[in-house]
Amino acid sequence: MELALLIDFGSTYTKVTAVDVESAEVIATARGLTTVETSILEGLEQALEGIKPHFAGALPEFQHRLACSSAAGGLRMVAIGLVKELTAEAARQAALGAGARVLGVFAHQLTAAEMEQIDAGCPDIILLAGGTDGGNRDTILHNARMLAAARCGSTIIVAGNKSAAEEVRDILVQAGKDVRVTANVLPELNKLNVEPARETIRRTFLEKIVEAKGLRRAERYIQGVLMPTPAAVLNAAKLLATGTGEEPGWGQLVIVDIGGATTDVHSLAEGYPTRSGVTFKGLPEPFAKRTVEGDLGMRVSALSLLETVGARKLAAIAGRPEEEVISYVHAVHDNVELLPANENQWKIDTAMARVAADLAMERHAGTLETAWTPMGAMYIQHGKDLTRVPYLIGTGGVIVNHPNPREILQGALYRQEQPTILRPQTPRMMLDKDYILAAVGLLAEVKPTAALRLAKKYIVEI
Structure with missing residues (x-):
């Protein structure tokens, strides 16, 4: 059996995924609290203990041991x-x-x-x-x-x-x-x-950076590949969009990744105008584009999100009193491990995530501007037109663990009241249900076709 151990040193948790490369199957996943302040190995060893039961209590020989990191702020x-x-x-x-x-x-x-x-x-x-x-x-x-x-x-x-x-x-x-x-x-x-x-x-x-973040101590677990976690996710997105010589990809897609500190949007699309009579202006957009919104996070940046959106608007979306929303946001900011404990807290968490998806996509997508000429109105596009992108994929803890992830992802869609913002209109909604994208991006470095099959298997429609 050809095995891969894929490690993600996150800012809160260190996640490990054990994969059977030949069958493109996840054998086991586990996580431990990331411990940059003491030894980053503590969280890793805790996570490794979590997968041992799947291997009769002893870790096997992994042919591939790859890692990415966003620890200590990335x-x-x-x-x-x-x-x-x-x-x-x-x-x-x-x-x-x-x-x-x-x-x-x-x-x-x-x-x-x-x-x-x-x-x-x-x-x-x-x-x-x-x-x-x-x-x-x-x-x-x-x-x-x-x-x-x-x-x-x-x-x-x-x-x-x-x-x-x-x-x-x-x-x-x-x-x-x-x-x-x-x-x-x-x-x-x-x-x-x-x-x-x-x-x-x-x-x-x-x-x-490996030295500065203390990751050198984890070298005996890692073989060859280490990259920032967002680069691994973008790697996975490129693979899923374009495919390999042996297996086709899905084509153009958008990924919304809602985290504790940031909300990232990745678009794999040319973004050319899809409407007639529209001209493009500005710097060409790369096919693989990523944006990061540091004021839109579920935990570390929760207070920034509250300030950006406003307590009144967030309370209206959540359907809860303003004071309750403010209290909950402060609580999750002060304790990043805190999860919703009742239906009302779920409503607030959902509202936070939906707003994060909404604003992050608004900032990522292209826009249309009306210019008046002697011949009448003409339309100028800045940035990418994502209206016809066929896939919208959600990832990040709040989406992966939510009872209704579709409710969150809908915040990223095109809206009639904002016709000049070129968001996806009617994409298939997909979920990275096992938080597999970073692992796929790592495996793509050594086994791209197996990584693509893994992504296709574990990213499901919702």
């Missing part, structure tokens, strides 16, 4: 570019696609106040872009000089104007920074090239 990055809508946005997309949590995006020449903001966030990595190849050099050079004096962010990935890259590297190396130069994320206007930067971020994660 991979924290800052993205810097020349123009907010162009190189800064390209840098942001590269960072998000690599599984990072973007603490801030900065455009034009950095100021002293912005440098203080970067130092306060203390990112693991800074992604420095700016200028198309052969274009503006002044801004990226200015920003390199500012970053040379930064107290935090000792690892800097340079992905800007190739004409300035060597000079930028020299400035930063002389300041004692660890510098990685990769291809420009925007080599020409309206031409994205984010994959080299994504791969550089991932390699840097392997070399640097």
Whole structure:
């Protein structure tokens, strides 16, 4: 039997999944509390104890031992570019696609106040872009000089104007920074090239962040592959959408992942206009796009969600008194392990999740703008048109464990009262019922067809 042990070091729980690769079957799953403060091995060993009964009390030899991690806040990055809508946005997309949590995006020449903001966030990595190849050099050079004096962010990935890259590297190396130069994320206007930067971020994660998060201690359990958990989920999404040479995928899809700290949306779609008479404007969107909403979380970010939505609106959706909603939100923020204990708390939890799905999709999907010309009205699309995407997949603890996950996912759908927001209209609603997506993304690194079959088997229609 060919076995795989797939480990996800989460910010709250460490989850392990044992898989029979040949039959694409999950043999066992278990979890333990992640313990970054003491030893990350504690949570892992607790989870491993949980799967032992499925193997007659002793762990077998796993041919594949792969892991991902979002422990201790995951991979924290800052993205810097020349123009907010162009190189800064390209840098942001590269960072998000690599599984990072973007603490801030900065455009034009950095100021002293912005440098203080970067130092306060203390990112693991800074992604420095700016200028198309052969274009503006002044801004990226200015920003390199500012970053040379930064107290935090000792690892800097340079992905800007190739004409300035060597000079930028020299400035930063002389300041004692660890510098990685990769291809420009925007080599020409309206031409994205984010994959080299994504791969550089991932390699840097392997070399640097593993040590910083204490994951080095888990090396004896891990073989070869380690990536940020969101990158593993995006990996799974790509596989499920595009398939392999041996097995077809499902085609275009959207994943809504509601977590304790963030709500992530992954869209695997071209996003071209589906209506006649619509023209596209702005930076091209990548086929595999991820957005992260740090103010929309079920536990760690519960107070931010309450502030973003407003207590009155959340109470109206939940059908509960405002004071009760506020009290519950504070309780789950203060105790992230707290689960709904009665029907009224379920209503509030459901309302929180539905609102998180609603707002995260609103921010992720493209929009339509009406422009008036001498010939009459014309429509301009910004971002992706997701209206005809055939699959909407829900994942994350609140969805996976909810008695009616469809009720939550419906919050992400197209609405008549918001006709300019291009959300999915009539997709098939699917559920990652066994929380398998991160494990699928890991297994895809070594056994893509088996990973695809695993996803198809455990992601079910609701």
